[in-house]
Amino acid sequence: MSPRFFILFGMMLSLTVLTACDSEEAPKTAPLQPVRAETLSQDTSRTDVRYSANIEANTQVNVAFKVTGYVTELKQIKDNNGTERAIQAGDVVKKGDILATVDSKDIRDSLTQADSQVSAALA
Numbered sequence: 001m002s003p004r005f006f007i008l009f010g011m012m013l014s015l016t017v018l019t020a021c022d023s024e025e026a027p028k029t030a031p032l033q034p035v036r037a038e039t040l041s042q043d044t045s046r047t048d049v050r051y052s053a054n055i056e057a058n059t060q061v062n063v064a065f066k067v068t069g070y071v072t073e074l075k076q077i078k079d080n081n082g083t084e085r086a087i088q089a090g091d092v093v094k095k096g097d098i099l100a101t102v103d104s105k106d107i108r109d110s111l112t113q114a115d116s117q118v119s120a121a122l123a
Contacts, residue, residue: 061089063104073101 074086075098087099 057089059086061087063100065100067102067107069102069104069106071100072103074098 076084077087077091079085
């Protein structure tokens with residue numbers, strides 16, 4: 001091993017020992033501050049109330065489609081209570097079931113654009 005390694009090792013060991021041998025006294029606690037207590041009362045001068053919130057969906061399932069577009073409908077199944085709810089992760093489905101319907105407007109627009117590009121190329 002090189003002498004440089006031993007010098008660096010010695011310096012690191014010295015710094016570790018010096019920081020471990022801290023001679024500072026424990027911080028003194030601040031004196032207690034007097035406080036004033038008051039009886040709670042309802043403030044009726046303001047009628048508007050504002051809250052902040054994060055709005056999240058009741059259910060969320062990550063799915064991937066071969067086409068782009070907005071989901072317009074999700075498959076509905078009966079819950080244990082007999083009420084219908086949107087299909088969720090872990091629900092049992094049969095082969096061929098339609099799980100979601102995607103708005104076809106984007107596909108139609110893409111098809112129209114491709115057709116016009118073909119027509120322009122042929123012209």
